[in-house]
Ligand SMILES: Cc1ncc(C[n+]2csc(CCOP(=O)(O)OP(=O)(O)O)c2C)c(N)n1
Ligand SMILES: CC(=O)[C@@H](O)[C@H](O)COP(=O)(O)O
């Protein structure tokens with residue numbers, strides 16, 4: 001049964017409807033919007049606390065600005081649920097992040113109100129500035145452009161590159177800094193401290209109060225005139241010593257900080273700022289999780305809590321009678337500690353994902369040897385490279401899709417100098433409901449082509465541990481990539497003794513006849529499940545776990561090519577440039593003419609859904625692999641009732 005919104009929200013399908021609500025009723029509207037987000041996310045899942053924190057800001061923006069003619073750009077977009085609900089998507093909001101449903105992030109193809117597709121952080125200022133420059137060029141003088149960026153996302157180099165440009169751009173744009181004092185995990189770094197300082201400093205607060213007192217002296221109900229606004233802006237500038245304010249130093253007019261949950265103040269402020277030209281920044285203070293007490297208290301847990309009972313706050317977890325396999329990231333998080341206890345050169349680095357990557361365990365236990373450096377993947381990689389020059393063994397753990405940001409650093413700062421940085425690429429493959437911005441599809445292809453790199457993928461927990469063990473050995477003198485997917489592996493008893501793996505050596509898992517499956521990483525388990533079913537139909541594929549995309553196990557490939565006329569490769573990366581391509585390159589180099597089918601992520605954007613739905617769509621789940629094998633051996637398809645147990 002569809003979730004019923006409150007009476008005011010029921011009347012609002014578009015920002016035009018919102019504008020019909022009297023200003024003194026907006027706080028009621030905000031309460032209803034917040035409640036609706038709680039109601040829907042508790043039963044359908046998704047990002048939670050961030051959207052609750054910007055309910056008032058979202059409402060005020062659509063109330064004051066003329067969207068979609070005025071352009072609103074959200075950073076990351078995990079906080080844009082209120083925006084989606086207000087902009088014509090309430091009736092589909094219960095499909096959020098589901099297969100064929102709404103995207104969990106703003107997406108140009110989904111709505112005219114989504115001016116820019118997001119998911120990765122810190123792009124909003126650049127994109128908004130691009131739009132503002134285009135508007136100016138086209139003479140669209142009435143068009144306003146607003147970027148909304150969080151304090152965590154503001155720490156990335158990209159945001160600073162954009163502000164550096166915006167400050168001298170002479171464009172009319174507003175940056176809203178949504179400062180809730182946290183990212184997914186507690187924010188780190190000097191910017192965080194700076195923002196705390198300017199928020200709590202008596203000097204700033206006096207300044208702020210003076211400004212608002214001045215505003216309040218204006219005749220009630222009248223918006224300020226351009227000349228007053230201009231004077232005020234000049235006044236504000238004068239009151240601030242520009243050198244003492246980071247943003248003013250970058251030539252952005254700085255306003256705030258203001259209370260981001262006071263809808264009246266937000267509306268008034270935005271109305272005023274609309275009249276002030278030039279590049280400017282409004283510092284808004286909000287509480288992540290606002291309005292849901294548990295989320296306010298434990299903001300990391302409630303960033304994206306999964307399904308929960310909205311009354312008790314109990315997070316709903318599946319229960320099992322038998323021990324379940326751990327998540328790969330937990331195996332990483334616990335294994336790095338085990339290794340670091342024996343090797344004092346080991347360090348762990350994460351760019352802003354200590355909980356997601358499970359490096360948090362090491363950060364708690366060995367705080368001087370495990371660092372969160374904030375949202376700055378490029379810095380994380382070059383920092384690791386610098387540490388490696390001094391003999392440290394750094395496990396730089398970056399989600400596969402976020403590593404795309406640091407490609408040049410991986411090439412220029414690590415590979416060319418042959419520094420033995422260990423890249424643990426978490427969330428490799430299809431991540432599921434975060435969708436295309438977060439799928440880790442490309443890393444096999446983009447790392448495989450770099451000289452000096454070792455590129456590996458474990459098929460299970462024990463393999464992950466062995467690869468981590470091998471990577472940190474003194475004699476391993478190359479950059480070493482270990483990629484593994486989001487979620488559980490396959491081994492409930494995962495704490496196996498660690499042993500060295502010979503670099504570039506795969507494994508023969510099963511002898512067969514006529515056809516062999518060559519898998520890379522976790523999808524090897526799908527292949528194993530397919531083989532179990534195929535056996536019931538009398539088809540006996542061989543199975544190799546390649547383990548390394550670089551260097552390839554040529555001995556093993558010679559064996560497979562000689563023994564099996566037909567080969568199927570399986571990977572959870574792009575078929576273009578991935579391990580299947582590597583096998584074809586090997587075959588071409590050695591004159592093999594085997595029939596080959598490459599299964600993996602096709603050469604198109606794969607949307608969101610559960611991993612299982614997406615594996616199926618891409619044709620490399622167990623059924624897909626079995627079907628491909630059957631087709632290749634030209635057996636009549638025998639439909640079995642076997643279930644695939646992976
Ligand atoms: C390039 C990149 N790195 C990491 C992430 C993961 N991530 C998503 S939201 C987030 C925290 C963002 O903090 P902030 O901008 O303050 O937003 P808040 O959640 O507090 O609203 C992080 C680290 C990402 N989306 N993109
Ligand atoms: C918005 C964002 O980038 C993160 O919140 C991301 O969704 C986290 O993904 P995991 O749940 O896989 O850690």
Ligand SMILES: [Mg+2]
Pocket residue numbers: 150151152153178179180181182183
């Ligand atoms: Mg934040």
